[in-house]
Amino acid sequence: MTVAAALTFIRRARADPAIRAALECASEAAATGAICAIGADHGLAFSESDFDRAFAIEWTARWAHFGNPDTTIDKGGKGK
Numbered sequence: 001m002t003v004a005a006a007l008t009f010i011r012r013a014r015a016d017p018a019i020r021a022a023l024e025c026a027s028e029a030a031a032t033g034a035i036c037a038i039g040a041d042h043g044l045a046f047s048e049s050d051f052d053r054a055f056a057i058e059w060t061a062r063w064a065h066f067g068n069p070d071t072t073i074d075k076g077g078k079g080k
Contacts, residue, residue, distance in 0.1 A: 006054030
């Protein structure tokens with residue numbers, strides 16, 4: 001179980017309609033556990049904490065690449 005496997009799963013889920021369909025059918029109440037089970041079904045073993053860390057890494061990278069359109073920096077270097 002690794003964060004790398006969870007990152008791979010997140011990236012595959014964006015591109016693979018079958019994974020997205022399985023995720024859409026998952027119960028929100030058991031969301032992270034269901035995500036781990038779907039990942040295992042696709043050959044990627046990761047724990048809930050691995051997924052949480054991978055999700056944070058993925059969104060931090062996206063924010064760094066695309067920026068945050070909801071934030072502006074004033075001359076004092078502080079956000080809104």
